[in-house]
Amino acid sequence: MSANLTHADWQRLAGELSFETRAYIGDAFVEAASGETFEAINPATGQRLARVASCDAADVEAAVGHARAAFNRGDWSRLAPGARKQAMLRLAALMEMHINELALLDTLDMGKPIGSSLGDMAGAIGCIRYNAETIDKLYGEVAPTGEESLGLVLREPLGVVGSIVPWNFPLMMTAWKIGPALAAGNSVILKPSEKSPLSALRLARLAQEAGLPAGVFQVLPGFGHTAGKALALSMDVDCLSFTGSTGVGKQLMQYAGQSNLKRVYLECGGKSPNLVFADCRDLDAVARHAAEAIFHNQGEVCIAGSRLLVENSIREAFVERVLAHAETMQPGDPLDPASFMGAIVDATQHARILDYIRQGVAEGANLRTGGQAVSPVAGGLFVAPTVFDNVTPQMAIGREEVFGPVLAVFGFDSEEQAVALANDSEYGLAAGLWSQDIDRIMRVSRRLHSGQVFVNNWAGGDMTVPFGGVKQSGNGRDKSHHSLAEYSELKTVWMSLAT
Structure with missing residues (x-):
C-alpha cells in the first residue's frame, strides 16, 4: 500500500x-x-x-x-x-x-x-x-x-x-x-x-x-x-x-x-483572505490551519490563504502560534513522506518568490520568519515558509499573487474593517472565516466577494460542491x-x- x-x-x-x-x-x-x-x-x-x-x-x-x-x-x-x-x-x-x-x-x-x-x-x-x-x-x-x-x-x-x-x-x-x-x-x-x-x-x-x-x-x-x-x-x-x-x-x-x-x-488567480475573529474556539488549532492554508504545496495553490486577517486583540498571540507551526512545515525531499513542503516548480518561479520577499522587506513589512532559499536537497529549488506581519493593502505582498510560501498578516479592529480588507482585492476565488458567532458567520459569509467561503475550515469540500471564483479570479x-x-x-x- x-x-x-x-x-x-x-x-x-x-x-x-x-x-x-x-x-x-x-x-x-x-x-x-x-x-x-x-x-x-x-x-x-x-x-x-x-x-x-x-x-x-x-x-x-x-x-x-x-x-x-x-x-x-x-x-x-x-x-x-x-x-x-x-x-x-x-x-x-x-x-x-x-x-x-x-x-x-x-x-x-x-x-x-x-x-x-x-x-x-x-x-x-x-x-x-x-x-x-x-x-x-x-x-x-x-x-x-x-x-x-x-x-x-x-x-x-x-x-x-x-x-x-x-x-x-x-x-x-x-x-x-x-x-x-x-x-x-x-x-x-x-x-x-x-x-x-x-x-x-x-x-x-x-x-x-x-x-x-x-x-x-x-x-x-x-x-x-x-x-x-x-x-x-x-x-x-x-x-x-x-x-x-x-x-x-x-x-x-x-x-x-x-x-x-x-x-x-x-x-x-487568487489572493484569498483568511479572517480570524477573537471568538474562535481554539487559537492553536486555527493557527495550524492558517499555516497549512498558505504553506501546503509550497504555497503554489490558487486558493492559498495568503492574506491572514486577525482581530488585533489576539493578533500577536495568534501570529506566534502560526510561527510555531511554520517551523514544523519546512521543505524537504519531495520523495520523503515526512516532508510537508517540497520544491518550487522551476527557477523562474523560485526567483519570483524571492523577489516578492525582498520587496516586502523594502516596503516596510515586518519579516517574522523565513524569507530565504534553503537547500534540503542539493541542487534543488526550495524556499522556507515565510511570514510577514504589519502588512498594508498597498504593499505588493498584500495585493499581488506571489504563488509561493509567503503569508501576509493584517490586523483589524471591527467586523466592518475585516470585510472591507477582505474585499479589497481584484481577486475573489476563496475566503476563510473563523468564528463561533453564528450571526457573524451568516453576515460575513454573505458579504465576502468570493466564489467560495470556508467557515471554520480551509479548502473544505468534495465533488458535490462547485469550485470557482468571481471578479478577476x-x-x-x-x-x-x-x-x-x-x-x-x-x-x-x-x-x-x-x-
Missing part, C-alpha cells in the same frame, strides 16, 4: 520509472510535427527527467481534426450514456491501479511532496468516477405547455473542448476539466503545462487502455504561446477551459473573440453537477400536436 512506502521505497520507484514523452494525437503517440522538444526538469534536484515533444499549431490542427471527426461520427458523442459511463469507470480503475506511478510523475515533475501527490491522485480518481456516475442520471426537461404543444429541453455535448491545465496540481486539475467534458459527450484536447506534462501523457495511455475511442481524448504537451494559443484561436474548438494566471485568462478571452466566440471558462465552475452544464448545450424542441 502507498501509505506504507518509505523514503527509500519512493526513491527506488522513482529510479525505475520510465516516461512517455510523445504527444497523443488521434490514437497514436507521436513526436511533434516540428520535431521540437523541451526539457522536463526535477526541481528538487535540478536534474533532467526527459525531453518532451513540444507541440505547436500544426499539432493542434491535426488533433482538432481528429476530435471533430470523432465527434461527428458519434463514437463517443452519441454513445449510449451507460457505455460512456463504463469506459470512464474503467479509466478510473486503471488510474487507481497505477496510483503510485501517477503520484511519482507529479512529484518528480513539479516538486510537490509525495504525500500531497497521492492525495491529488485520490481526488483525480474520485472526480473521474463521480462524473462517470452522473452520465446516466441526468434528465432533460418537459416544458409546461398546453395540450396543443410539447416542449422538450435537451442537453447535448458542445463538440470539441480544449482544456489547458496548470502545473501546480497537474493530474487533479486535469481530472476536474476532462471529467465533466467527457461525461457530457465531448471530444477533449488536453494541453498540460510545459512544467508538468508527464502525468497527462501517462493518463493518455490509460485512456487508450480503457477503450476511449480514437480522437475523443488527446494530449498535446507544449507551451502556452504556441499550442495553447492555437487551441484558443481554432475555429473548430467549441469551448476552452483554463486554469492559470489572470493575465493569460484575459488573453484567451481575446483569442476567443478573434476566432469563433468559443465558450471560455476561466479559473484564474475568473468565471465558470469546476466540480459538481454544475460543471457538466458548462460542457453541454441546451436545445429546445417544440412540437405542435394540434395539427
Whole structure:
C-alpha cells in the first residue's frame, strides 16, 4: 500500500520509472510535427527527467481534426450514456491501479511532496468516477405547455473542448476539466503545462487502455504561446477551459473573440483572505490551519490563504502560534513522506518568490520568519515558509499573487474593517472565516466577494460542491453537477400536436 512506502521505497520507484514523452494525437503517440522538444526538469534536484515533444499549431490542427471527426461520427458523442459511463469507470480503475506511478510523475515533475501527490491522485480518481456516475442520471426537461404543444429541453455535448491545465496540481486539475467534458459527450484536447506534462501523457495511455475511442481524448504537451494559443484561436474548438494566471485568462478571452466566440471558462488567480475573529474556539488549532492554508504545496495553490486577517486583540498571540507551526512545515525531499513542503516548480518561479520577499522587506513589512532559499536537497529549488506581519493593502505582498510560501498578516479592529480588507482585492476565488458567532458567520459569509467561503475550515469540500471564483479570479465552475452544464448545450424542441 502507498501509505506504507518509505523514503527509500519512493526513491527506488522513482529510479525505475520510465516516461512517455510523445504527444497523443488521434490514437497514436507521436513526436511533434516540428520535431521540437523541451526539457522536463526535477526541481528538487535540478536534474533532467526527459525531453518532451513540444507541440505547436500544426499539432493542434491535426488533433482538432481528429476530435471533430470523432465527434461527428458519434463514437463517443452519441454513445449510449451507460457505455460512456463504463469506459470512464474503467479509466478510473486503471488510474487507481497505477496510483503510485501517477503520484511519482507529479512529484518528480513539479516538486510537490509525495504525500500531497497521492492525495491529488485520490481526488483525480474520485472526480473521474463521480462524473462517470452522473452520465446516466441526468434528465432533460418537459416544458409546461398546453395540450396543443410539447416542449422538450435537451442537453447535448458542445463538440470539441480544449482544456489547458496548470502545473501546480497537474493530474487533479486535469481530472476536474476532462471529467465533466467527457461525461457530457465531448471530444477533449488536453494541453498540460510545459512544467508538468508527464502525468497527462501517462493518463493518455490509460485512456487508450480503457477503450476511449480514437480522437475523443488527446494530449498535446507544449507551451502556452504556441499550442495553447492555437487551441484558443481554432475555429473548430467549441469551448476552452483554463486554469492559470489572470493575465493569460484575459488573453484567451481575446483569442476567443478573434476566432469563433468559443465558450471560455476561466479559473484564474487568487489572493484569498483568511479572517480570524477573537471568538474562535481554539487559537492553536486555527493557527495550524492558517499555516497549512498558505504553506501546503509550497504555497503554489490558487486558493492559498495568503492574506491572514486577525482581530488585533489576539493578533500577536495568534501570529506566534502560526510561527510555531511554520517551523514544523519546512521543505524537504519531495520523495520523503515526512516532508510537508517540497520544491518550487522551476527557477523562474523560485526567483519570483524571492523577489516578492525582498520587496516586502523594502516596503516596510515586518519579516517574522523565513524569507530565504534553503537547500534540503542539493541542487534543488526550495524556499522556507515565510511570514510577514504589519502588512498594508498597498504593499505588493498584500495585493499581488506571489504563488509561493509567503503569508501576509493584517490586523483589524471591527467586523466592518475585516470585510472591507477582505474585499479589497481584484481577486475573489476563496475566503476563510473563523468564528463561533453564528450571526457573524451568516453576515460575513454573505458579504465576502468570493466564489467560495470556508467557515471554520480551509479548502473544505468534495465533488458535490462547485469550485470557482468571481471578479478577476475568473468565471465558470469546476466540480459538481454544475460543471457538466458548462460542457453541454441546451436545445429546445417544440412540437405542435394540434395539427
